[in-house]
Structures are given as structure tokens and as C-alpha cells.
Amino acid sequence: MLKVRDLSFAYDGGAAVLDNISISLHDGELVSLVGPSGCGKSTVLRLVAGLLTPIGGEITWKTGQAPETGFVFQDAALMPWADVSKNISLPLSLRGQALDAKRLEETLGFVGLKGLETRYPQALSGGQQMRVSIARALAADAKLLLMDEPFGALDEILRFRMNDLMLALKAEQGWSGLFVTHSIYEAVYLSDRVLVMDAGRIAGEVTPGLDRTLAAADQRASKSFIDAARKVATILEAGSMVDA
Amino acid sequence: MRKVLLPSAAFLLMIFLWKVSIEVFEIPKFILPTPEAVWAAFFANFGSLVEALGATLKVTFIALSAAVFSGVMLALLFSLSRSFEMTFYPFAVVLQVTPIVSVAPLVLIWVGIDHVDRALVIIAWLAAFFPILANMSAGLRSVDRHLDDLFTLYGASRWQRFWRLSWPTAMPYLLASLKISGGLALIGAVVAEFVAGSGGATGLAWRILEAGNRLQVEKMFAGLVLLSLAGVAIFYFFTALEWFILRRRK
Secondary structure, three states, rough: EEEEEEEEOOOOOOOOEEEEEEEOOOOOOEEEEEOOOOOOHHHHHHHHHHOOOOOOEEEEEOOOOOOOEEEEEOOOOOOOOOHHHHHOOOOHHHOOOOOOHHHHHHHHOOOOOOOOOOOOOOHHOHHHHHHHHHHHHHHHOEEEEEOOOOOOOOOHHHHHHHHHHHHHHHHHOOEEEEEEOOOHHHHHOOOOOEEEEEEEEEEEEEEEOOOOOOOOHHHOOHHHHHHHHHHHHHHOOOOOOOOO | HHHHHHHHHHHHHHHHHHHHHHHHHHHOOOOOOOHHHHHHHHHHHHHHHHHHHHHHHHHHHHHHHHHHHHHHHHHHHHHHOOOHHHHHHHHHHHHHHHHHHHHHHHHHHOOOOOOOHHHHHHHHHHHHHHHHHHHHHHHHHHOOHHHHHHHHHHHHHOHHHHHHHHHHHHHHHHHHHHEEEEEHHHHHHHHHHHHHHOOOOOOOOHHHHHHHOOOOHHHHHHHHHHHHHHHHHHHHHHHHHHHHOOOOOO
């Protein structure tokens, strides 16, 4: 899907936020970036999305150009003046296309919001708003999903549900994703690979290898899960040591 | 219900105290007329007062429309160019902080000798303009950063970004400023009429001034009541407009 080579970034005249980091993301893979605040996780997403320009390194795409990309932020970032259907169809409508009724219903069905298309964001719960945000990212048939702590503001129970929703959506639709989170457990549960970041560098990589045939609770209680979480925590505690 | 009952009760109590005070303290009618006298003067002069109110409201709404148009346009230019904003915003502040009463005579000399109406509109515009500019500028600057990123990610044109993101974001700010500027435009129109005096103004302020010169205090009160009612009506009109346009965002 994409290769990031020796990527560096600094804000005008400031210290380096990212220092020669390299990341690869394969088709259908979900990779988490986990690390302390200010380590550059979100900057990676913004560079990949083209919202920032790197000062060094390059981002190359398997197909030669960036695929259809969706972005989910920590806050739902919905338009309060538009109903659910208009929020979801934003990516298409900005290109002069319409989201047909069938696709809208399908997308609402994916995120469990059927029947709420005429509601306005203020009439939705925090979890429902985040589902709209995810639906918007997926509505234009995104092949790459960039998620910047999308569930950071939700309570733990809702966060578990949203994690399961993301896994179900990914299994069904096959998109690739880069997922930024502060939560080691969320990163391990969701990801094919976890990249641990520290001070603008990749400090280590962990492959959880969870058995997805198990129930959600069993996956979270499995040895693979606990071992992977321990490895991530160990890398984080060691600071910038590059070791997995 | 309490929202209506409490101010209504306070109003009735105020009328009662007004009436009782006149009787108890034996206040002469040329200083403070009785509520009944004001009521009678209101109906006796209803035609001329309403006609004068119409002239004042005409100036108010022309000035307010001009303030909305110029305030919104200038705010848009400010949002497009930070340098433009840094250059001209201080001039807008000067317009705001200079007392309107001190500017009004100059405007009347420059513009009002042949066209008093134009001078009145300019003075009322000066009073109403700044809140719209300031609020609209703040509104255009308060676009959600993440929504702005999404519009970039999805390749929005400059027009789409304005019409579908900046404008609806700024709408609550603009509507709030209308509630302030509506009243200020009325105050500006009244100040302008007072300053213009008998120089051709035909509005309600001129009627109040004229009644004062003739010591018709009850007619002055009737004019003031009508002016207050007009101010309240303007405020609640824009409050209702704000509620209607933003009702789904609440």
C-alpha cells in the first residue's frame, strides 16, 4: 500500500518532530502507532494524508499515487449545520458526486446508524457521532483509513465496542489503516503490527498475532495479547531503545 | 411562562410606583406626567408618532443593511489576507471607539447639507458596523481545524471551503452581532436625528425634541416608549431569526 522512507519533519524553525522514520503498510493491514504525547504519531498521519510537507524523505504508493483516503480524528469533526447523511456524503459532494441512497443505507448499516440519517449531530451521542465520522471516512470507498486517536474521548466500554466495529469493518471491506493511539491495549487488540514511537523515531515494532477466530474477550485475555502488550510497554519504558 | 410573568409583573409594579410617587410627592406634570397622561398623549399623537417612527426605522434598516454588507465583505477580505487585516483593522477600531455624537456633526456638514437622509444613514451605519465586522471576523477564524483538514484532504475548492465551511461556521457569530447592531443602528439613527435637529430630520427623535421644546413632557414620554418598543422589537426579531436558523444546531 505505502512505504515511508527516512521521513523527517519540523515546524518552521523548530526542532525536528520526526527524525528519519521509515514505515511500510501492506494492503489490508492495520498498523498502530503508539507512544507518548508529542512523539510525532499524529504528524506521521498528517504527512501521509498530504496535510503537511516533509522536510526530508519520501512517501511512495504501491499504485503510484495516493489511494482514496479517509481520515478520522479524535473529535468527530462533524458539521453541526448538516444532518447525518450530508455529513457522511461530504467527501463525495465536494467532488460534485452524490452518495446514492443504497450506498448511504449500506454505509449507515456498517456503522449501526440505520434510521438516523436525518438526525443532526447534536442529537447524537458521542459514540454515534464517532460512527458518523467513521462512516464519512468510508463513504467514498476509502482504501486507506488514517485514524488519529479516534476513540480517545470515549469511555472504555464504548471504546471496546468501537474497536470491535473497526475490526468488523476492516474484515468486511479490506481497507488498510494507520491508527494512532495512546492505549497499548487498543493498539495490540486492533493491529496487525504495532509501531512504538518515541521522540520522533520508531523505537520498536511488535506483532501481536492474535487469533481472530476467538471471541473478543478471549482475544483480550489470550497469551499473545498479554505478551504483545508487555513488549510494547517494555519498549516504551526503555525510552528510545530500538528493540522489539 | 416565568420568562413572561416575571418581567410583566415588574413592569406593572413600576407603573404602579410611578403613579403613586407622583401623588405622594406631588411631582408637577411638566416634570413627570402620569401614566394615564402618557397613554392619552400616545393615542392623541398616534398618527404622527408612528409616521415619525417609520422614518427612523427606515434609516435604521438601511444603515443596518449597509453595515451587514460592508461588515461581512470586510471580514471576508480580512480572512483572505492577514496583511490586509493588520493594515485596516485599527481604522475599524477607531470608528468604533470614537463617540458617535462627536462624529455626527461632521458627517452632517460633509453630507447632510443637501441630503440629510444620507447623513443620518451614515451616522447610524457608523454605530452598527463594528460589531458585525468584529463578530464575522471571529466567526470566519473559528473554523474547526479538523474539518478544515478534511476539506483539504478531499480537494475542496476555495469557493467550496468558503460556502460550505467558513460561512456556516460564521453564521452564529453574524446572527449574534445582528442582535447588537440592530439596536445600535436604531441608537445611531436617533443620535443622528437629535444632532440634525430641525435641519430636515423627520424621525421619532425629532418629534421627541420638538415636544421637549414645547414642554409637552407626556408626548416626549410617548415617543420614548415607542422608541423603546421599537428597540425591543428589533432585538427579539433577530433573536427569533437566530433561533430559527440555528434551531437544529442546538
